[in-house]
Amino acid sequence: MDWILNMEAGKELDSLVHKVLYGYDMNIRHVHVCPNCGWECNDLETSSRCQACWGNGERVTMDDSEEMYNFHPSTDMNTAFKLANLEGIAVIPQSSDKGFRWYTCDLESVHYRGGEIALHKYKDTGISCDSAAEAICKCYLQVKMNR
Numbered sequence: 046m047d048w049i050l051n052m053e054a055g056k057e058l059d060s061l062v063h064k065v066l067y068g069y070d071m072n073i074r075h076v077h078v079c080p081n082c083g084w085e086c087n088d089l090e091t092s093s094r095c096q097a098c099w100g101n102g103e104r105v106t107m108d109d110s111e112e113m114y115n116f117h118p119s120t121d122m123n124t125a126f127k128l129a130n131l132e133g134i135a136v137i138p139q140s141s142d143k144g145f146r147w148y149t150c151d152l153e154s155v156h157y158r159g160g161e162i163a164l165h166k167y168k169d170t171g172i173s174c175d176s177a178a179e180a181i182c183k184c185y186l187q188v189k190m191n192r
């Protein structure tokens with residue numbers, strides 16, 4: 046499962062998590078977005094201006110077409126924590142020789158020894174990342190894809 050560990054936070058990781066979680070591909074839209082109000086449209090055939098802002102008398106030029114999607118677990122903590130709750134993933138702050146990181150693992154591999162948290166490898170789900178959201182996504186994929 047090293048290929049999962051090597052993925053970077055972003056579209057690829059988000060779409061893989063989406064596929065595993067919902068069972069179908071994430072909907073990626075190719076749209077122009079208004080930089081002023083966020084209105085989207087598929088093409089600029091009729092006008093390069095934002096039609097929503099036009100209604101308020103503002104002439105705003107739409108941005109170039111870009112990929113948009115609404116599921117960002119690898120960068121959005123709210124979405125990531127929902128995933129962690131759903132699957133029973135522990136999120137633990139960690140200091141190592143690489144500096145401060147986030148460690149995620151299956152909750153079942155976390156045990157308390159006195160005031161200390163003791164971890165032992167369980168289903169190879171222990172992962173360290175710079176961001177908690179990324180670590181949760183990778184741990185989630187390992188847990189789900191190892192079964």
Ligand SMILES: [Zn+2]
Pocket residue numbers: 079080081082083084095096097098099105
């Ligand atoms: Zn607008």
